[in-house]
Each structure stands twice: as structure tokens, then as C-alpha cells.
Amino acid sequence: MTTWREQAACNDSTVDPEWFFPELPGLAGNKAKAICNGCEVRKQCLDAALWQSVCGIWGGTTKSERVAMRRELGMPLVSGWSARTERSRWEQQYYELRELGYSDFDVIRKLGVKPQSLMRQLNRYGIKASQDLIDLVQEQKRSS
Numbered sequence: 001m002t003t004w005r006e007q008a009a010c011n012d013s014t015v016d017p018e019w020f021f022p023e024l025p026g027l028a029g030n031k032a033k034a035i036c037n038g039c040e041v042r043k044q045c046l047d048a049a050l051w052q053s054v055c056g057i058w059g060g061t062t063k064s065e066r067v068a069m070r071r072e073l074g075m076p077l078v079s080g081w082s083a084r085t086e087r088s089r090w091e092q093q094y095y096e097l098r099e100l101g102y103s104d105f106d107v108i109r110k111l112g113v114k115p116q117s118l119m120r121q122l123n124r125y126g127i128k129a130s131q132d133l134i135d136l137v138q139e140q141k142r143s144s
């Protein structure tokens with residue numbers, strides 16, 4: 001059985017994942033939105049994103065657009081890692097970024113979390129942190 005993620009228009013080697021995580025709204029984000037507009041699983045993708053605190057373009061929307069949608073729909077606001085996400089959902093998000101070639105540093109930047117927060121989550125769910133992340137957390141502890 002195929003999952004909606006396998007049918008995703010962005011699940012294509014010609015698509016640059018960076019378009020979906022633009023540093024600033026603009027050209028890259030617009031490219032991603034154009035791809036989402038033609039995506040068969042846009043609804044499923046948007047539904048999933050509305051229940052998570054994810055960054056980047058999902059279901060043709062930016063994070064701030066989803067925050068506004070949640071408010072309009074009367075959905076509880078979720079913020080950062082404090083959102084009550086299931087382990088499987090959290091792991092899926094983490095592994096997806098890693099599979100796309102993102103390092104733990106990239107994950108920190110893209111998800112907007114602190115290195116210590118990522119480390120805590122990894123420990124909590126029994127996921128082995130990379131040595132780079134361990135070094136970064138130790139370095140920050142020493143300098144604080």
C-alpha cells in the first residue's frame with residue numbers, strides 16, 4: 001500500500017528540498033507552492049501539517065499561514081517541541097529531514113529548535129544523536 005508521502009509531488013529527484021524551507025519567503029517558497037498546487041496529496045499533507053509545529057511549506061502553505069488557519073478553525077495552537085506529538089510522527093519528521101540529506105545542524109535550523117531541545121527529544125525517544133550534535137551541545141554548555 002502506498003502512503004500519501006510516496007505520492008507527493010515533492011518526492012521527486014528534480015525537486016530541491018531547499019525550496020520548501022526558504023530562509024525568507026520569496027522565490028523559493030513560491031516555487032514550492034507552485035509544486036504543491038499540482039500535488040495530488042495536498043489535502044493530506046496540509047492536514048498533517050496543521051497538527052504539527054513544522055516549518056517550511058506544507059500543503060501549499062507557510063508556517064504563519066497555518067498558524068492563521070488553526071486560529072480560524074479554532075484548533076489549539078501548537079508551539080515547538082511542547083506540542084503533544086506522538087513518537088511516530090516526531091520520528092517520521094526527523095528521519096525525513098535526515099533522509100533528505102539534512103544533518104542535525106540543518107534539522108535544528110529548519111525546525112527552529114535549540115540543540116539542547118533536539119538532544120532531549122532524541123534521548124527521550126531513544127534515537128542516537130550524531131557526534132556533531134553531542135559536541136555542539138557540550139560546547140554550548142561550556143560557554144554558558
Ligand code: SF4
Pocket residue numbers: 008009010011020032035036037039040041042043045046057058059060
Ligand atoms: S502538498 Fe506540497 S509539500 Fe505537501 S506533499 Fe504535496 S508537494 Fe509536497
